[in-house]
């Protein structure tokens with residue numbers, strides 16, 4: 001199918017793009033990589049009156065280190081996230097997970113900002129942004145605000161973005177000494193959306209005790225699920241017993257809906273199995289990083 005007719009704007013600066021968005025509001029859609037928007041337009045599930053193409057807007061892509069954060073422009077392609085040396089070194093969880101997104105051809109076009117704004121609960125980047133404690137910069141002609149990724153996602157394909165706001169930048173704290181990470185997911189074929197996945201982070205103190213832990217699930221609900229079960233890891237002596245207990249708690253905590261690819265019961269089973277796998281790997285990496293800077 002072909003999309004319904006629309007007006008096409010291609011601003012070359014952020015102020016021009018924000019002005020166009022403010023003028024057209026909910027009638028407009030921002031076009032980033034087009035890997036989610038164009039299919040839904042072709043199916044006529046979305047029929048925006050105007051498309052504001054961000055691909056010529058200067059200054060919206062790239063990765064740089066600013067103090068203890070990585071700053072990533074919203075139009076940075078997913079392929080760049082996969083290959084950028086700053087991300088590999090300072091956000092190894094992101095580096096590990098990005099190859100699970102679709103296929104290289106899609107990652108060549110798809111952007112980090114587009115995936116976050118689209119807010120598909122089965123997508124990897126929303127869960128990663130929450131797991132990494134990312135902050136998101138939202139700009140409009142009225143000004144800007146920074147929102148924690150944990151507060152950005154409201155539900156199925158729904159975020160706190162107002163009609164005149166654009167996501168322009170993502171800030172991710174750099175990995176610290178004593179931190180370990182793991183991303184695991186199960187999909188029917190590599191590149192398919194996951195039946196379930198989890199991004200895990202564990203931080204150990206100088207004595208090797210767990211000081212904090214985070215587990216965020218994708219495909220487990222209407223938005224990324226920041227599992228409370230992870231709290232039991234803080235202060236615990238990490239090993240199979242506690243990983244089993246946290247896995248069982250995560251299974252009981254999530255409340256997924258089944259779909260044609262996986263029943264709710266199977267997803268809950270995956271939550272238990274993948275939690276154990278992710279925690280084992282994250283803990284092993286954290287132990288290697290105690291007392292030094294994070295390294296792979």
Ligand code: FAD
Pocket residue numbers: 029030031032033034035036037038039074075100101102103106109110111112113114115117118122123124125161165166167168191192193194
């Ligand atoms: P677009 O499609 O251009 O935009 C998506 C939405 O976000 C639109 O509503 C748009 O208006 C809005 N938007 C875009 N940029 C901004 C911004 N800066 N500020 C505010 N709103 C904005 N994704 C996965 O995570 N995992 C997968 O396994 C996966 N598999 C895929 C398989 C196929 C065959 C295809 C076609 C896509 C797949 N995707 C998958 C989706 C892909 O990752 C998309 O790139 C991503 O979801 C959207 O990014 P985009 O840059 O293409 O955004």
